[in-house]
Amino acid sequence: MTEGIRVEQLSKFFRVHEREAGFRGAVQSLFRRQYRLVKAIEDISFHIEPGEIVGFLGPNGAGKTTTMKVLTGLLYPTSGTVEVAGHVPFKHETSFKRKFSLVMGQKSQLIWDLPPMETFLVNQAVYEIPDEEFRQTLDGLIELLELEPVLRKPVRQLSLGERMKCELAASLIHRPQILFLDEPTIGLDVNMQESIRRFIKEYNEKYKATILLTSHYMADVVALCKRVIIINRGQILYDGELDALVERFAPYKVANLVLKHPVSSEELSMHGEILSSEYPRVSLRVPREEVSSRSAGILAMLPIVDFTIEDPSMEDVISRAFERDSDAAALS
């Protein structure tokens, strides 16, 4: 039995009741209900090996949460097959429940008026964890997540970041092999994002856990995922190495210049597409394969004080991937 994830030709459609606006629409819908089919995911396939961390990216409404819900058995698929750690999720076997956790940054499982410790104890009972094992895992989590100071405070008094750490601890108390993390760092400040990220990495290394992660923060993805699956409008747009994504969707680099005196845009654009220009700083987009010849030209012909070349930001790469997909959809 494998602890990985297999998804074959999975689709999930929702039938949504629609009615026209106003009183007339309300009355009409009493007699003649109109439905619209929402194709949240359509015919997606992917495999995730045990121990892999994969970033699952896409704009709002792309189908990420729906996929995670099908993978955890919260939703029944419209068609296709899904196997998670050797189980078919919607069968809801108890042995499956112990193998995974779904953590949603926007939803809390903690008991609001009680200290987090109470939720940990509830989960101990739910997952039937023997006392000794519970103590050991909890001690490890308290140390890794630095939870000691918050253990006995009511959840409602905790900061967003402290709550997220407790959320993670509550979800990991049964040491799941497979983790579905849906926006685990949403709304957190940069330091807290960093510490959650470090923790996810350590959990993956320590328990060889398989992790599927969604995040709108590219820093999370770059720090944690070698591989990404990009989904748009319910379909997979890309599945592969994060590094190769840059080559495919953003085959250019960014030249950052600091100028000694102002230069006209006509002159600047001879060397690359102007991304921004606010004297003395200018950023130019230059084709990847022409970086050395363009750099030589820039240094020889422009009044340069400082000059650096860097890769485009991951946000830029991803948004270009979506732009291209939307253009293709508009043409088809």
Ligand SMILES: Nc1ncnc2c1ncn2[C@@H]1O[C@H](COP(=O)(O)OP(=O)(O)OP(=O)(O)O)[C@@H](O)[C@H]1O
């Ligand atoms: N229960 C539901 N009933 C009807 N439509 C739904 C339901 N759940 C999701 N959808 C629709 O399915 C599509 C995919 O939604 P989903 O929540 O999976 O996207 P997402 O990629 O997780 O987006 P986000 O980043 O905003 O969370 C959307 O069009 C959404 O409106």
